[in-house]
Amino acid sequence: MSGEDHAAPKDRLIQALIQLLPHEAVLTEPEELRPFECDGLSMYRRLPMVVVLPDTVDQVRRIMRLCHQLQVPVVARGAGTGLSGGALPLEEGVLLSLAKFNKILDLDARNAMATVQPGVRNLAISEAAAPHNLYYAPDPSSQIACTIGGNVAENSGGVHCLKYGLTVHNILQLKIVTVDGELLTVGGETLDSPGYDLLALMTGSEGMLGVIVEVTVKLLPKPERAQVVLAAFDDVARAGEAVGAIIAAGIIPAGLEMMDRLAIQAAEDFVHAGYPRDAEAILLCELDGTNAEVSEQIMTVRRVLKERGATEVRTARDEAERQLFWKGRKSAFPAVGRIAPDYYCMDGTIPRRQLPEVLRRISQLSQDFQLPVANVFHAGDGNLHPLILFDANQPGELERTEAFGRKILELCVDVGGTITGEHGVGMEKIDQMCVQFRSAELSQFHALKAAFDPDGLLNPGKAVPTLHRCAEFGAMHVHKGQLPHPELERF
Amino acid sequence: MSGEDHAAPKDRLIQALIQLLPHEAVLTEPEELRPFECDGLSMYRRLPMVVVLPDTVDQVRRIMRLCHQLQVPVVARGAGTGLSGGALPLEEGVLLSLAKFNKILDLDARNAMATVQPGVRNLAISEAAAPHNLYYAPDPSSQIACTIGGNVAENSGGVHCLKYGLTVHNILQLKIVTVDGELLTVGGETLDSPGYDLLALMTGSEGMLGVIVEVTVKLLPKPERAQVVLAAFDDVARAGEAVGAIIAAGIIPAGLEMMDRLAIQAAEDFVHAGYPRDAEAILLCELDGTNAEVSEQIMTVRRVLKERGATEVRTARDEAERQLFWKGRKSAFPAVGRIAPDYYCMDGTIPRRQLPEVLRRISQLSQDFQLPVANVFHAGDGNLHPLILFDANQPGELERTEAFGRKILELCVDVGGTITGEHGVGMEKIDQMCVQFRSAELSQFHALKAAFDPDGLLNPGKAVPTLHRCAEFGAMHVHKGQLPHPELERF
Numbered sequence: 010m011s012g013e014d015h016a017a018p019k020d021r022l023i024q025a026l027i028q029l030l031p032h033e034a035v036l037t038e039p040e041e042l043r044p045f046e047c048d049g050l051s052m053y054r055r056l057p058m059v060v061v062l063p064d065t066v067d068q069v070r071r072i073m074r075l076c077h078q079l080q081v082p083v084v085a086r087g088a089g090t091g092l093s094g095g096a097l098p099l100e101e102g103v104l105l106s107l108a109k110f111n112k113i114l115d116l117d118a119r120n121a122m123a124t125v126q127p128g129v130r131n132l133a134i135s136e137a138a139a140p141h142n143l144y145y146a147p148d149p150s151s152q153i154a155c156t157i158g159g160n161v162a163e164n165s166g167g168v169h170c171l172k173y174g175l176t177v178h179n180i181l182q183l184k185i186v187t188v189d190g191e192l193l194t195v196g197g198e199t200l201d202s203p204g205y206d207l208l209a210l211m212t213g214s215e216g217m218l219g220v221i222v223e224v225t226v227k228l229l230p231k232p233e234r235a236q237v238v239l240a241a242f243d244d245v246a247r248a249g250e251a252v253g254a255i256i257a258a259g260i261i262p263a264g265l266e267m268m269d270r271l272a273i274q275a276a277e278d279f280v281h282a283g284y285p286r287d288a289e290a291i292l293l294c295e296l297d298g299t300n301a302e303v304s305e306q307i308m309t310v311r312r313v314l315k316e317r318g319a320t321e322v323r324t325a326r327d328e329a330e331r332q333l334f335w336k337g338r339k340s341a342f343p344a345v346g347r348i349a350p351d352y353y354c355m356d357g358t359i360p361r362r363q364l365p366e367v368l369r370r371i372s373q374l375s376q377d378f379q380l381p382v383a384n385v386f387h388a389g390d391g392n393l394h395p396l397i398l399f400d401a402n403q404p405g406e407l408e409r410t411e412a413f414g415r416k417i418l419e420l421c422v423d424v425g426g427t428i429t430g431e432h433g434v435g436m437e438k439i440d441q442m443c444v445q446f447r448s449a450e451l452s453q454f455h456a457l458k459a460a461f462d463p464d465g466l467l468n469p470g471k472a473v474p475t476l477h478r479c480a481e482f483g484a485m486h487v488h489k490g491q492l493p494h495p496e497l498e499r500f
Numbered sequence: 501m502s503g504e505d506h507a508a509p510k511d512r513l514i515q516a517l518i519q520l521l522p523h524e525a526v527l528t529e530p531e532e533l534r535p536f537e538c539d540g541l542s543m544y545r546r547l548p549m550v551v552v553l554p555d556t557v558d559q560v561r562r563i564m565r566l567c568h569q570l571q572v573p574v575v576a577r578g579a580g581t582g583l584s585g586g587a588l589p590l591e592e593g594v595l596l597s598l599a600k601f602n603k604i605l606d607l608d609a610r611n612a613m614a615t616v617q618p619g620v621r622n623l624a625i626s627e628a629a630a631p632h633n634l635y636y637a638p639d640p641s642s643q644i645a646c647t648i649g650g651n652v653a654e655n656s657g658g659v660h661c662l663k664y665g666l667t668v669h670n671i672l673q674l675k676i677v678t679v680d681g682e683l684l685t686v687g688g689e690t691l692d693s694p695g696y697d698l699l700a701l702m703t704g705s706e707g708m709l710g711v712i713v714e715v716t717v718k719l720l721p722k723p724e725r726a727q728v729v730l731a732a733f734d735d736v737a738r739a740g741e742a743v744g745a746i747i748a749a750g751i752i753p754a755g756l757e758m759m760d761r762l763a764i765q766a767a768e769d770f771v772h773a774g775y776p777r778d779a780e781a782i783l784l785c786e787l788d789g790t791n792a793e794v795s796e797q798i799m800t801v802r803r804v805l806k807e808r809g810a811t812e813v814r815t816a817r818d819e820a821e822r823q824l825f826w827k828g829r830k831s832a833f834p835a836v837g838r839i840a841p842d843y844y845c846m847d848g849t850i851p852r853r854q855l856p857e858v859l860r861r862i863s864q865l866s867q868d869f870q871l872p873v874a875n876v877f878h879a880g881d882g883n884l885h886p887l888i889l890f891d892a893n894q895p896g897e898l899e900r901t902e903a904f905g906r907k908i909l910e911l912c913v914d915v916g917g918t919i920t921g922e923h924g925v926g927m928e929k930i931d932q933m934c935v936q937f938r939s940a941e942l943s944q945f946h947a948l949k950a951a952f953d954p955d956g957l958l959n960p961g962k963a964v965p966t967l968h969r970c971a972e973f974g975a976m977h978v979h980k981g982q983l984p985h986p987e988l989e990r991f
Contacts, residue, residue, distance in 0.1 A: 119748065120853060164692055175692055177700070178669070191940045199849035200881045201655055201666055201704070203920045203929070203936055204945050204964060209668070209700030213692070230750035257610065259721035301792035358690035362611060390691045429694045438694070445694055449682045453952070454695050460951035461944070473695060 022079055022103070023059055029071045034109075036060040045104050048089040048096040049151075052407070053436050057084070057098030064109035066184070066192065066222045073220065074190035076103055082466045083188075085216045087128060087159030090151040092354060093435030095163065095215045095471055102469075105220065107158050113137050114223070121228040122181060122198070127158025127221045131165075134226060143228035146173035149431065150339060158221045164213030166431035168264040168295075168338075171389035173229070175431070177212040184223035185211060188462045193219070210457075215433050216468040218461040232297035235263065237331045238310050240319040241288035245269055245384075248290035249364030251317035252388045255294060256361070258313050260306050264295035265389030269368075272341050272383040272396070279344035282337025283330070285321055292319075292388065293338055341385045342396065349381070349398035353410050355417050359426035361391045370420055371395055378413040380406075392430030393421070419444050434472045442472075443479035451476060513570055513594070514550055520562045525600075527551040536595050539580040539587040540642075543898070544927050548575070548589030555600035557675070557683065557713045564711065565681035567594055573957045574679075576707045578619060578650030581642040583845060584926030586654065586706045586962055593960075596711065598649050604628050605714070612719040613672060613689070618649025618712045622656075625717060634719035637664035640922065641830060649712045655704030657922035659755040659786075659829075662880035664720070666922070668703040675714035676702060679953045684710070701948075706924050707959040709952040723788035726754065728822045729801050731810040732779035736760055736875075739781035740855030742808035743879045746785060747852070749804050751797050755786040756880030760859075763832050763874040763887070770835035773828025774821070776812055783810075783879065784829055832876045833887065840872070840889035844901050846908050850917035852882045861911055862886055869904040871897075883921030884912070910935050925963045933963075934970035942967060 026035045036042060037059050047054045058081075063069050076083050082102035089096055098104040110126035113134070117123065118141035123134055131152040135144040148167035149155055155165070161183065166175045173179065182196040196208030211218055242248040248267055255262065268276065269290050277284045284291055292314070296306040307324060314322045325331035337344075345352050359367050368384065375382045383396045395417055399410040418428040418441040428434070428441040442451070454473045458465070474482070517526045527533060528550050538545040549572075554560050567574050573593035580587055589595040601617035604625070608614065609632035614625055622643040626635040639658035640646055646656070652674065657666045664670065673687040687699030702709055733739040739758055746753065759767065761780050768775045775782055783805070787797040798815060805813045816822035828835075836843050850858050859875065866873045874887045886908055890901040909919040909932040919925070919932040933942070945964045949956070965973070 119744070120851065121747075164697075166692065170691065177697070187940075187944070193941055193944055194938075195941070197918060198851045198916060199918050199921075200661065200883070201657065201849060201918065201921060203918055203925050203933060204941065205705055205709075205948055206655075206668070206697075206700045206703065207941075207944065207948075209697045210948075212697065214696055218696075233750075253610070256612075259724075299793060299796050301796050302790060305790050305792050358692060360611065360689045392691070425689060427688060427690050427692065427694055430690075430692060434694050442694060447685075449678075450684055450686070450695070450698075453678070453684060453698065456951040457696055457698075457701075457948065460947040 018079065019058060022075070022081055025075050026059065026061055026072070029075065030061060030063060030068055034062040034064070036062070045086065045089070045098055045106065048086070048091040048094060050092055050094040050435065050437055053094045053097050055098050055100055057104035058101055060104045060106060062106050062109055066186065069105070069186045069220055069222055070190040070192060072103070072105060073186050073188060076466060077189045080464060080466065082469050084468050085162070085220045087156035087162070088130070088154050090155040091159060091163060091435065092356065092432040093429070093437040095433050095435035095468070097436055099469070107156070110158070110222065118143060121230070122225055123228055124223060124225045125157055127161070127224055128156050131155050131157055131160055138228050142231050144231055145226050146179050146229050147176050150342070157224050157226065161212050161221050161224055162214065162216050163431065163433040166387070166390070166392065168266060168387065171265055171387070172261045172263045177209050179227050180208065180212065180224060181227055182225040183208060183211055183221055185219035186222050187219050188464070188466050213433070215435065215472040217458055217472050218467065232263070233299050234303045235295060235297040235331070236303050236307060237293055237295045237325050237334050238307060238314070239323045239325070239334055240292045240294070240314040241285040241321040242290045242292070242318065243288065243320050244318070245290045245368050246365035247318045248292055249368060249388070251292060251314055251319065252364060253361050254313050254317050255310055256389065258309055260296070260309060262294045262310070262389060263297040264293065265387070266293045266338050267291070267384070267386040267388035268338065268341060269384040271381060272345065272385050275344040275348050275383060276337040276341050279347060280336050280340045282333050284337055288320065293334055338385070341383070345383045345396045345398065350400040350402065353397045353399065353414055355393065355395045355397065355414050356430045356432040357393050357418050357421035357426060357428055358430040359391045359393065359421050359424050363424040363426065364388065364391065367393070367420060367424060371417060374413060374416050378409055380410060380413055387430065391426065415441060436471060439471065439474045440478070440482045442474050443482050448476055448479070451479065509570065510549060513566070513572055516566050517550065517552060517563070520566065521552060521554060521559055525553040525555070527553070536577065536580070536589055536597065539577070539582040539585060541583050541585040541926065541928055544585045544588050546589050546591055548595035549592055551595045551597060553597050553600055557677065560596070560677045560711055560713055561681040561683060563594070563596060564677050564679060567957060568680045571955060571957065573960050575959050576653070576711045578647035578653070579621070579645050581646040582650060582654060582926065583847065583923040584920070584928040586924050586926035586959070588927055590960070598647070601649070601713065609634060612721070613716055614719055615714060615716045616648055618652070618715055619647050622646050622648055622651055629719050633722050635722055636717050637670050637720050638667050641833070648715050648717065652703050652712050652715055653705065653707050654922065654924040657878070657881070657883065659757060659878065662756055662878070663752050663754045668700050670718050671699065671703065671715060672718055673716035674699060674702055674712055676710035677713050678710050679955070679957050704924070706926065706963040708949055708963050709958065723754070724790050725794045726786060726788040726822070727794050727798060728784055728786045728816050728825050729798060729805070730775070730814045730816070730825055731783045731785070731805040732776040732812040733781045733783070733809065734779065734811050735809070736781045736859050737856035738809045739783055740859060740879070742783060742805055742810065743855060744852050745804050745808050746801055747880065749800055751787070751800060753785045753801070753880060754788040755784065757784045757829050758782070758875070758877040758879035759829065759832060760875040762872060763836065763876050766835040766839050766874060767828040767832050770838060771827050771831045773824050775828055779811065784825055829876070832874070836874045836887045836889065841891040841893065844888040844890065844905055846884065846886045846888065846905050847921045847923040848884050848909050848912035848917060848919055849921040850882045850884065850912050850915050854915040854917065855879065855882065858884070858911060858915060862908060865904060865907050869900055871901060871904055878921065882917065906932060927962060930962065930965045930969070931973045933965050934973050939967055939970070942970065
């Protein structure tokens with residue numbers, strides 16, 4: 010920096026931003042900044058130094074160049090529905106909102122793809138594609154509100170990701186503004202791309218590598234028919250085993266969800282979905298495809314469920330009942346919100362076969378911490394969402410809840426799973442990254458980050474902990490009682 | 501380097517390698533080196549300085565540490581079936597053969613996954629899984645010989661990748677030895693992984709980022725039924741349009757292949773597959789799934805093909821005829837090899853809708869260069885394999901063939917496609933990377949490479965050209981007559 014400008018750094022930055030953007034696109038007053046102080050993980054809050062709301066790629070490039078020049082950190086933000094604090098702003102940084110990037114630029118029905126700005130809502134893509142009998146497959150439960158740019162940043166999933174994949178499997182191309190304002194185009198319309206796979210690398214990178222300014226997604230033909238089978242079990246572990254048995258029978262359901270007794274009862278009391286209130290667990294298994302295919306699969310699924318000890322197996326009588334079955338599942342979070350003052354939604358993934366063991370250990374932890382848990386799972390892909398019930402007004406309960414949550418994540422790693430299914434690492438799970446990875450992998454992550462952002466200006470402090478932080482956290486990755494890769498002596 | 505050792509660098513290296521490895525695992529005599537002088541792209545040949553054949557991960561780590569210490573470049577090699585020269589050795593480098601890493605370490609049928617060493621042949625995985633009614637989906641035409649490590653390095657596809665994806669979509673976890681001998685585990689058993697997506701990044705990275713020493717693959721249940729429909733067309737463009745129409749009808753075939761007249765006739769004369777010799781083009785459309793599903797899809801596909809002007813539509817009468825239809829397609833390369841002294845197999849990808857236009861322009865180029873072309877395509881995913889027929893003994897024909905091949909790749913980029921479908925960039929297409937990408941993306945590739953291999957010791961000179969090389973090549977990425985991203989003035 011030249012040093013010829015003697016204004017305070019914040020004033021210099023804001024003056025320069027006002028040169029680049031319309032006046033109303035630069036927010037600096039506390040009451041204007043307040044809506045941006047947190048994302049969906051509201052236990053972390055910070056006011057940003059300034060919020061900018063650009064509406065062209067050119068403006069984003071100029072903002073990034075300016076911040077790079079002044080060495081000011083930048084946090085990008087979509088709808089702020091993220092659950093791991095990935096969009097938590099910095100008091101000394103710029104909060105870059107993509108809210109005005111809300112246009113569908115092109116919808117190419119013949120080639121089943123759409124090019125959209127990052128601030129377009131997930132569901133808006135499927136709505137725009139519906140007249141062509143197409144839709145965008147990944148469906149996070151926040152899909153009414155969450156944006157496609159945020160979905161890419163977190164590699165979001167949803168109920169249907171078992172069959173249709175995560176965000177990374179459903180996008181074709183990204184345009185990205187780098188930390189110094191360069192514009193990159195990565196991926197493309199064809200199945201493979203030459204060069205390194207920057208498309209996959211950017212997806213799920215939590216705003217650490219660049220700012221997404223355009224997304225081209227794949228669209229899928231709407232299946233001819235979708236049908237759901239509900240099965241009740243009097244034992245949670247047995248329900249867990251049935252999940253593996255369905256997939257071992259060669260069926261990949263469009264959705265395969267599980268709820269335990271507390272979640273069932275909360276949902277039933279809330280929306281009257283017709284769930285069996287006395288069951289220990291239910292499975293909802295959705296099949297989609299052609300008429301003939303769905304009919305065949307329903308027969309197989311019903312047979313497997315009965316063989317595996319389901320006490321009741323019900324196929325939705327009609328589309329209204331199918332919607333009702335799903336309404337119960339989709340309302341599970343707010344339903345649990347009615348039976349406790351607060352709840353904390355965890356997110357981890359385990360190998361499917363570990364489901365019975367993990368449920369047993371979560372139940373044990375629930376007793377140890379004296380906090381009830383309602384379990385709602387994307388069971389098919391092993392993605393757990395335990396909801397810990399607590400009361401933040403009781404002294405110590407929030408801390409106990411957070412400690413319980415950390416134990417659940419560490420349990421996921423212990424059985425060969427991961428600390429995140431679809432919510433990202435963000436602020437929430439950064440310490441558990443030290444449990445997930447050894448220093449070799451973390452060091453490689455840092456080297457890779459530096460290849461995109463050598464000064465660490467993009468979303469600093471999120472997603473990947475420093476080795477120093479891990480040392481302080483005291484974690485060491487130990488799997489099945491031994492270090493997975495004992496170090497060789499240097500020769 | 502300390503300088504206390506005054507032996508020639510080559511002698512120092514070989515002495516140290518003999519310390520690390522059994523004597524017979526270090527090859528230095530020209531007649532021992534000869535089998536490693538080229539891969540499947542035999543127009544490029546070089547003898548390596550030394551070949552090493554380790555058989556443990558420890559040995560690979562020690563070799564990499566040694567080479568890093570001595571700053572000797574390393575080229576890793578699987579079966580050497582690659583078609584872009586990616587495994588071409590260096591006269592001043594080590595050729596690291598993974599041939600002895602040929603064990604299936606674990607086959608977990610219940611969870612439909614297998615962990616294998618990188619030198620295991622692609623087909624051997626499916627053979628081992630067959631008793632469990634499972635298979636590994638990606639099936640490059642070299643699958644009898646090519647190894648899974650090479651498949652990962654090139655992100656290989658095959659006839660079935662339209663429905664089942666490329667290598668990257670069918671692997672779960674990799675173990676990688678870094679340039680300095682560190683061991684990294686990337687990916688995992690669950691659908692998503694925290695941290696940056698190193699699994700996807702490594703896949704298709706052509707040996708530039710690390711040495712793959714273990715691969716965990718997904719296995720799929722064998723479909724209940726597979727059936728193939730053959731359609732003949734009297735016009736190549738019409739066959740191209742039918743490809744898009746099948747997919748627009750909501751069907752994703754297990755394979756959708758196209759051959760033109762010259763390829764049809766060569767194959768028919770060679771294996772008597774029952775192809776219509778007088779057709780201008782044929783499509784082979786394979787459907788798989790449950791019995792009911794396949795029956796429904798065949799009806800739809802037959803209808804679409806007839807609507808799109810097929811002169812003949814034949815469903816294979818039985819499994820024997822199905823196999824025969826495929827035998828013709830799979831023998832197309834050797835069949836073409838019978839009608840010309842030499843042929844050069846190209847590999848590029850285009851958006852499906854451009855198929856008719858691209859075929860027209862390849863035909864024009866064929867006249868301009870006075871070299872016949874037989875076209876064999878993975879039509880469903882737009883992956884072209886034009887085979888240029890030539891005679892290397894005719895002065896100038898090889899050069900004319902290479903020039904023609906380059907024009908085909910540049911044509912692919914021009915219509916919005918890419919210079920590689922599944923064969924990688926390697927040596928062959930490195931100049932065309934300058935056509936594919938702008939300097940912004942190439943610079944990002946180099947930064948990323950440096951994050952893994954700062955001294956450029958892993959497979960140097962392949963896959964990603966230097967900006968200097970691009971400047972010399974004189975290429976500039978121009979799309980539809982204009983630069984895609986006109987540079988902004990600096991503010």
